[in-house]
Amino acid sequence: LGKKVNVGLLGFGVVGSGVKQIIDNNQEKLQHQLDCEINVSHILVRNLEKYENMVGQSTVLTTNPNDVINNDTIDVIVEVVGGVEQAREYILQALQAGKHVVTANKDLIALHGTELHRIAKENNCDLFYEASVGGGIPLLRSISDGLAADRIHKIIGIVNGTTNYILTKMNDESWTYTDALQKAQELGFAEADPTADVEGLDAARKMVILARLAFLMDVELDDVTVSGISGLPLEDLTYGQQLGYTMKLIGTATKNKDAVEVSVQPTFLCNEHPLASVKNEYNAVYVSGEFVGETMFYGPGAGSLPTATAVMSDIVAVIKNKHLNVNGKQYIEPLYDKKLLDKEDTISQFYVRIHAKDETGAFANISQLFKQLNISFERIIQKPSKETKVAEIVIITHKTSLANFNKALEKLNESDVVKNVASYYRVEGDA
Amino acid sequence: LGKKVNVGLLGFGVVGSGVKQIIDNNQEKLQHQLDCEINVSHILVRNLEKYENMVGQSTVLTTNPNDVINNDTIDVIVEVVGGVEQAREYILQALQAGKHVVTANKDLIALHGTELHRIAKENNCDLFYEASVGGGIPLLRSISDGLAADRIHKIIGIVNGTTNYILTKMNDESWTYTDALQKAQELGFAEADPTADVEGLDAARKMVILARLAFLMDVELDDVTVSGISGLPLEDLTYGQQLGYTMKLIGTATKNKDAVEVSVQPTFLCNEHPLASVKNEYNAVYVSGEFVGETMFYGPGAGSLPTATAVMSDIVAVIKNKHLNVNGKQYIEPLYDKKLLDKEDTISQFYVRIHAKDETGAFANISQLFKQLNISFERIIQKPSKETKVAEIVIITHKTSLANFNKALEKLNESDVVKNVASYYRVEGDA
Numbered sequence: 001l002g003k004k005v006n007v008g009l010l011g012f013g014v015v016g017s018g019v020k021q022i023i024d025n026n027q028e029k030l031q032h033q034l035d036c037e038i039n040v041s042h043i044l045v046r047n048l049e050k051y052e053n054m055v056g057q058s059t060v061l062t063t064n065p066n067d068v069i070n071n072d073t074i075d076v077i078v079e080v081v082g083g084v085e086q087a088r089e090y091i092l093q094a095l096q097a098g099k100h101v102v103t104a105n106k107d108l109i110a111l112h113g114t115e116l117h118r119i120a121k122e123n124n125c126d127l128f129y130e131a132s133v134g135g136g137i138p139l140l141r142s143i144s145d146g147l148a149a150d151r152i153h154k155i156i157g158i159v160n161g162t163t164n165y166i167l168t169k170m171n172d173e174s175w176t177y178t179d180a181l182q183k184a185q186e187l188g189f190a191e192a193d194p195t196a197d198v199e200g201l202d203a204a205r206k207m208v209i210l211a212r213l214a215f216l217m218d219v220e221l222d223d224v225t226v227s228g229i230s231g232l233p234l235e236d237l238t239y240g241q242q243l244g245y246t247m248k249l250i251g252t253a254t255k256n257k258d259a260v261e262v263s264v265q266p267t268f269l270c271n272e273h274p275l276a277s278v279k280n281e282y283n284a285v286y287v288s289g290e291f292v293g294e295t296m297f298y299g300p301g302a303g304s305l306p307t308a309t310a311v312m313s314d315i316v317a318v319i320k321n322k323h324l325n326v327n328g329k330q331y332i333e334p335l336y337d338k339k340l341l342d343k344e345d346t347i348s349q350f351y352v353r354i355h356a357k358d359e360t361g362a363f364a365n366i367s368q369l370f371k372q373l374n375i376s377f378e379r380i381i382q383k384p385s386k387e388t389k390v391a392e393i394v395i396i397t398h399k400t401s402l403a404n405f406n407k408a409l410e411k412l413n414e415s416d417v418v419k420n421v422a423s424y425y426r427v428e429g430d431a
Numbered sequence: 432l433g434k435k436v437n438v439g440l441l442g443f444g445v446v447g448s449g450v451k452q453i454i455d456n457n458q459e460k461l462q463h464q465l466d467c468e469i470n471v472s473h474i475l476v477r478n479l480e481k482y483e484n485m486v487g488q489s490t491v492l493t494t495n496p497n498d499v500i501n502n503d504t505i506d507v508i509v510e511v512v513g514g515v516e517q518a519r520e521y522i523l524q525a526l527q528a529g530k531h532v533v534t535a536n537k538d539l540i541a542l543h544g545t546e547l548h549r550i551a552k553e554n555n556c557d558l559f560y561e562a563s564v565g566g567g568i569p570l571l572r573s574i575s576d577g578l579a580a581d582r583i584h585k586i587i588g589i590v591n592g593t594t595n596y597i598l599t600k601m602n603d604e605s606w607t608y609t610d611a612l613q614k615a616q617e618l619g620f621a622e623a624d625p626t627a628d629v630e631g632l633d634a635a636r637k638m639v640i641l642a643r644l645a646f647l648m649d650v651e652l653d654d655v656t657v658s659g660i661s662g663l664p665l666e667d668l669t670y671g672q673q674l675g676y677t678m679k680l681i682g683t684a685t686k687n688k689d690a691v692e693v694s695v696q697p698t699f700l701c702n703e704h705p706l707a708s709v710k711n712e713y714n715a716v717y718v719s720g721e722f723v724g725e726t727m728f729y730g731p732g733a734g735s736l737p738t739a740t741a742v743m744s745d746i747v748a749v750i751k752n753k754h755l756n757v758n759g760k761q762y763i764e765p766l767y768d769k770k771l772l773d774k775e776d777t778i779s780q781f782y783v784r785i786h787a788k789d790e791t792g793a794f795a796n797i798s799q800l801f802k803q804l805n806i807s808f809e810r811i812i813q814k815p816s817k818e819t820k821v822a823e824i825v826i827i828t829h830k831t832s833l834a835n836f837n838k839a840l841e842k843l844n845e846s847d848v849v850k851n852v853a854s855y856y857r858v859e860g861d862a
Binding site for chain 2: 018022026028029030032033130136137138141142145146147148149150151216274277284289291292293294295296297298299300303305306308309310312313315316317320324326329330332333335
């Protein structure tokens with residue numbers, strides 16, 4: 001057995017404690033693979049007293065980041081404090097001190113990944129973040145190594161467990177958005193302030209990381225079109241079900257020739273699509289490559305031990321690299337200059353729910369309006385409402401450009417027979 | 432750009448031609464990652480004339496294996512001739528000549544993987560076979576690297592596309608086994624002699640490879656219990672559907688404490704299980720780990736370019752290792768001595784279809800028989816048939832041991848009210 005490798009944790013919350021638990025409980029398999037002992041030697045915490053009974057004698061708790069970051073006995077730093085600025089500072093210092101860094105911090109990597117990779121390379125250090133997307137799913141290495149020789153042209157992902165839990169309950173149990181959110185908070189699937197999850201920002205950060213890896217292009221967070229699910233009306237999910245579609249918060253990253261588009265938005269998925277049956281807090285990412293065709297990776301998107309499993313896969317990779325003396329050599333630089341697809345040019349099907357005046361010829365009028373724009377219909381539901389004198393019409397269109405669909409929305413809003421356009425969503429299905 | 436790497440192909444069939452196509456068409460991405468050109472310099476074929484118009488001037492066709500295996504200009508040998516003895520001979524020679532070897536040959540790896548790994552290690556050579564299981568799905572590295580720190584306790588897989596196509600058509604279109612097989616043969620999903628696929632042997636080989644990797648134990652092909660789908664009665668699939676189950680040819684590899692069980696058999700999956708919706712020629716593997724929980728990997732299980740994508744991921748890994756000078760160092764030796772679970776001790780639910788005499792008390796009699804063995808029922812269908820005086824009873828049991836279920840079968844066969852037990856299958860569902 002070789003020299004012991006010491007790991008330092010920055011943070012001892014949900015993920016950090018999972019990492020320590022796996023290291024403590026799975027030494028046999030780890031030692032067999034790595035030919036050395038691994039030990040969590042130092043942990044940065046805010047409150048010593050709170051944690052002092054949770055670690056044994058081989059682990060030092062400290063409130064001073066320097067005790068971990070600038071500690072000569074430590075080889076690998078695991079950053080699980082979260083947030084952006086402080087985490088960035090810690091990681092920069094660690095890399096400059098020649099430490100290999102593993103992080104689960106998608107916010108940080110989405111915003112500063114390019115800079116951090118540069119510093120890591122300058123210092124011959126590994127910087128890995130498998131846990132930042134898709135929790136326990138071994139996703140980033142599958143894309144970068146498994147599909148290394150392929151040309152990926154589309155990624156469709158359910159990459160946020162909180163919103164997937166909420167949408168599953170709305171869809172399967174007919175709960176309202178408010179009730180589902182509250183239950184998610186009670187179960188710990190949603191935070192007290194759920195904004196980053198429900199507004200799609202968390203998913204957007206993950207899609208940025210996936211898009212960079214898949215397209216070898218420095219996509220930035222600002223390039224992502226984001227809309228969330230807060231206040232989503234239950235009736236749209238119900239209509240979707242009647243038409244054979246399931247509502248999901250879907251991240252897409254698409255490459256068309258040399259231009260890419262990344263977006264996060266509530267989307268109706270055809271029920272036959274493998275992602276439509278991904279339920280509750282699970283995540284799944286569907287990857288289309290020119291050569292491989294369609295593949296999908298599914299698993300727990302969050303949680304202490306699942307996320308810690310991904311962190312551990314990075315720690316194992318760092319230590320293997322250390323034995324082989326090849327740390328800091330695996331990052332693939334971007335290959336292509338950034339070029340964004342004009343969003344108006346993106347092609348998809350759409351769902352639109354219209355409140356029309358309940359009078360003869362209204363539907364013919366609306367049909368004519370779509371026909372003039374060459375948008376044909378795949379499915380329609382029309383439900384008259386005698387009391388309110390308003391008919392509700394739900395249409396799933398065939399494929400058209402966003403620009404053309406926006407023209408249709410404009411014309412609908414101008415039309416005499418239309419009271420208002422209640423809602424509209426992108427539809428994904430036939431891959 | 433570094434020195435050109437030459438790849439030699441042994442065989443130029445479905446997979447080999449896919450490998451050449453990807454190397455020829457994706458140089459930009461490959462060169463960016465590898466910092467060198469890759470070229471298919473030599474291909475072993477049986478018939479020069481058949482292929483001479485299919486390759487350019489930079490590729491030499493030969494009928495002499497030595498021109499490839501013992502060629503000083505070649506670094507990586509890709510074995511895609513298939514079969515066992517000749518492929519083994521080629522690979523042994525290649526490893527002894529210091530070549531790195533990539534193969535898609537599951538038959539060979541299932542039978543001789545341990546020996547070949549030993550020789551590879553002795554010669555500091557890489558031996559990779561990502562394409563041997565799950566076609567284009569990046570599966571083996573996901574298990575060995577992505578879940579490196581986890582303790583995997585169960586793998587459930589649909590690892591044969593031919594049988595999955597046949598069962599999908601039987602289930603969704605009510606085709607008979609014979610019709611579905613014939614269609615599969617017409618479409619090229621099944622071979623003229625489909626035995627290895629439909630009898631479960633192909634799946635068994637893949638499960639052996641998965642079990643070795645997941646459990647770090649030298650499981651052998653003879654340790655696998657195998658039964659196939661040939662002649663499967665359509666009526667069982669139909670009853671299954673009525674009860675909420677889908678028939679799949681399922682490979683399982685289970686570890687219970689320190690003993691493992693590997694089997695391939697037609698199995699009813701609960702419709703809610705993510706594998707139940709894997710259709711046609713697609714493959715998917717469901718992996719349960721102590722820490723990660725449940726993950727699934729889905730994609731095309733066969734086909735020229737998908738399988739070639741997996742071969743390419745191995746070639747990329749070999750060349751990266753070559754640049755880092757670390758070839759031959761990644762194989763993880765088995766950690767545990769082989770210990771097999773007594774099959775009689777395996778616990779599962781069962782489906783059983785019984786022909787009973789259509790007389791008063793028959794069902795009570797059968798119920799009593801199960802009750803005596805402490806086997807309770809989850810679902811039941813009873814269908815009397817006036818003409819034949821035979822009632823058909825279909826039962827899904829709760830969980831019990833195979834030993835106990837076998838006792839029930841014995842008692843059913845002895846019972847006065849039972850005409851015969853028409854069929855029985857394992858049931859998997861609540862993971």
